[in-house]
Amino acid sequence: MKGVVIRENGGPGVMKLQQLERPQRRGWLPKLKKGESAYPGIECSGEIIAVGAGVTQWKVGDQVCALVNRGGYAEEVVVPSGQLLSVPRSVSLEDAASLPVVACSVWLALFQIGKLSAGQTLLVRDGCSDFGIFAIQIAKYKGAKVLVIGVVDIQMTNWEEKELTVNRVKRYVWPAIEKGQIKPVIYKNFPLSEAANAHKLMENGKFIGKILLLPDSFMS
Numbered sequence: 001m002k003g004v005v006i007r008e009n010g011g012p013g014v015m016k017l018q019q020l021e022r023p024q025r026r027g028w029l030p031k032l033k034k035g036e037s038a039y040p041g042i043e044c045s046g047e048i049i050a051v052g053a054g055v056t057q058w059k060v061g062d063q064v065c066a067l068v069n070r071g072g073y074a075e076e077v078v079v080p081s082g083q084l085l086s087v088p089r090s091v092s093l094e095d096a097a098s099l100p101v102v103a104c105s106v107w108l109a110l111f112q113i114g115k116l117s118a119g120q121t122l123l124v125r126d127g128c129s130d131f132g133i134f135a136i137q138i139a140k141y142k143g144a145k146v147l148v149i150g151v152v153d154i155q156m157t158n159w160e161e162k163e164l165t166v167n168r169v170k171r172y173v174w175p176a177i178e179k180g181q182i183k184p185v186i187y188k189n190f191p192l193s194e195a196a197n198a199h200k201l202m203e204n205g206k207f208i209g210k211i212l213l214l215p216d217s218f219m220s
Contacts, residue, residue: 001019001022004039004074004195015073023074023077041072043100044068044100047061051081058081063086065100074192083100085166094189103169105131106131117142124148130185130209133208133209
């Protein structure tokens with residue numbers, strides 16, 4: 001399989017698409033060689049090609065999206081079963097890759113920590129970002145009033161209790177996505193081999209929504 005590898009610190013150009021060993025259940029990813037940093041990518045979507053012993057809630061052929069610790073910029077990835085979400089009926093398999101991080105981040109920030117409830121007012125400081133767009137939609141869905149100002153870089157990176165958050169998102173957020181009441185906003189798709197160009201656009205900041213990486217075969 002192919003995946004993006006970062007061998008050194010630097011700008012987007014340090015990301016290279018390479019042939020890799022298939023990810024293993026133990027360790028989740030091929031062993032890092034000396035000088036290599038972690039494989040990038042913390043969310044993905046795709047079709048299950050194998051399941052581990054004891055996994056009963058998922059089967060081969062299921063279409064899913066997932067939170068991953070690293071390695072999402074690859075053609076194959078191993079994911080703990082508790083961090084999987086089914087692809088909503090209203091969303092394509094490709095676009096579903098845009099949902100796990102933003103849905104879990106926003107739910108954790110607004111509802112698990114912030115205790116936002118119907119009738120309250122939410123001030124969103126980054127209404128053009130993927131986080132801001134999702135926050136606006138989920139807050140309105142839950143009956144909150146939303147105010148939007150400016151553009152500020154806000155991202156959540158604290159991923160304690162991932163499976164608990166995923167389960168709550170599955171229960172409280174996924175039904176709204178299934179019904180089409182919350183929708184992913186995709187700005188542009190790039191082939192996996194152009195991950196560096198995708199990151200250049202991200203760093204530029206002149207876009208609204210989400211940028212996706214797709215296997216090169218999907219782009220042909």
